[in-house]
Amino acid sequence: MSDKYLTFTKSAIGRLLVKNLGLPEPVALERYADGDPLVTGTVLLGGRGRLAESLAGILGTLGVETADGRTDGTRYKGLVFDATGLTSVDQLVELQEFFTPVMRSLETCPRVVVIGTPPSQVEGPERIAQRALEGFTRSVGKEIGRGGTVQLVYVAAGYESSLASTLAFLLSPKSAYVSGQVVRVGTHAEEKAATVTDWTRPLAGKVALVTGAGRGIGESIARTLHRDGATVVGLDVPQAASELTKVMGEIDGDWLTLDITAPDAPQRIARHLAEKHGGVDIVVHNAGVTLDKKLANQSPDRFGKVISINVDAPQRITAELLAQKVVNPNGRIVGVSSIAGIAGNLGQTSYAASKAGVIGFVDSLSDELTDGITINAVAPGFIITQMTAAVPFATREVGQRLNAMSQGGLPIDVAETIAWFASPGSTAVNGNVVRVCGQMMLGA
Incomplete structure (x- = not known):
């Protein structure tokens, strides 16, 4: 499915109406294609703190070109600011001093990442300063425009070397529809990240189970994990068998x-x-x-069915796989929540409850898992699929425009986020719920 409004805004009459009526003007987002470099352009580094001396080296292992000082006339594809050294409120002005001079020197679809220390790990004025980073990054995300994204990554002390997979995702086109998020690295981890030797196929030799894999977002997840090297076992209901076997046949998977x-x-x-x-x-x-x-119109059967499929079944399946030790060491468990589970939605009490339950599922296991196994969740916003195409036009348009990017996401955006969670390099990324919503204006 395509965004017809975005296409319209690029036409001659569309550009005229956008300019004169002040209509939303979405930018065509850059998305990753197999074989592309992670970053095309230069990433400017700034700030002072625990990662100041290691950031260039970490990004160098990903093939990313960096600069540690601004040059007049140079345009940047990304900005990374190490804010772990901000220990008092008055030092927050260092954010403005770094960002203001370069905000007009960004390429189209730029990436901005601020790195901080988890507020729970520090006290007093330093905790205040670190917590302030959340308001700063979310606001910059709503200002940046041009298809840009802005994220905050809290890195626990001792986990600085476990940052590569997260930066590879957040600085690349793989995170095209992820913005305004707070990612925590090392706060629920018992082990450091495993070494990734091939960033183009980080899942080589891995086996991935994907439920609901026959179509839509599930199909995209299966194809993306296969692209990254995994053998995919697709699961779906018997009614979707023909779709499932077709997809699995095309990616040499099992079903x-x-x-x-x-x-x-x-x-x-x-x-x-x-x-x-x-x-x-x-x-x-x-x-x-x-x-x-x-x-007021809900029945127990309908309500219960949504809960059973969306959250009870994942919990039961996971419990069995863990009890039988079917999940290998350094394994990954990923739930699919929804923005409805965070902000609620009219007429979706059962769905929102189930998707909030998925977040509870992540919370309940994140500190209980051993052997480097992690659990995280994605929370999609308005994703353009055959299902959302059936939504009434006015409702669909509001859903697509009510975010910082003024457009809906694609199934691949959810799939890329899951592939980041799945990476062996993401062992320290545990207990996170990341929205894939273009920084939707609803929810926290």
């Missing part, structure tokens, strides 16, 4: 058809993964359903 809410589904999945693949490295709980009605 399994069953109802994930069935009492024996966790055991069947565990047995399949153990017997055919010797275990699993990545588990993506993507399968979901919406049965929207206002609460």
Whole structure:
């Protein structure tokens, strides 16, 4: 599906109407294509703190060109500011001193990353200064324009060397529709990140289970994990068998058809993964359903079905895989939540409850997992799919424009975020819920 309004704004009459009526003017986002460099252009480094001396080296391992001083006339594809050295409120002005002179020197679709220390790890004025970074980055995200993104990464002390996979994602076109987010590295980790030797195929040799893989976002997740080297086991309901087998056939994957809410589904999945693949490295709980009605018109069966599919089944399946030790060491568990689980939505009490439950699922396990296994979630906003194409025009337009990028996202945007979580280099990325919503104006 395409964004017809975005296409219209690039036409002669569209440009005229946008200019004269003050209409939203979305920028065509740059997205990653297999074989592309992670960053095309120069990333300017600034700030002082724990990472000041190591950032250039970390980015160098990713093939990213960096500069540590601004040059007049130079345009930058990215900005990375080390704010871990800000220990008092008065030092926050250093943010303005670095960013203001270069904000008009950014390329199209630029990437901005501010690195801080988790406020929970520091006290007094330093905690205040570090917490202030959240308001700063979210506001810059709404100002940057030109398809740009802005993120804050809190890096726990001792986990500075575990930052590469996160910077590779946030500075590249893979994060095209992720902005205004706070990512925590090392705050729920027991181990450092594994070494990634090939950033083009970081999942080589890994096995990934993707539920709801026959179409839409699930299909995109399966294809993206395969692109990064994984063997994908796609799972879907029997009614979607033809779609599922077609997708899996095209990516040399395996497939399994069953109802994930069935009492024996966790055991069947565990047995399949153990017997055919010797275990699993990545588990993506993507399968979901919406049965929207206002609460006054809701029935127990409809409400219960949404809860059962969207959050109860993932919890039961994960528990079984962990109990049987089917999830390999340094494994990844990823849930798919929704902006509705954060901000709520009219007529979606069951759906919003289930998707908030996915966030609770992440919270409940993030400090319990061992052997380097992690759990995170994505929370998509308005993603353009066949399902959203059926939404009434006016509602669809509001959904697509009510974000800092004035457009809807694509399934690949969700898939790329999950691929970042899945990377062996993301061992220290645990307990996060990252919105894929173009910095939607609703929710925190």
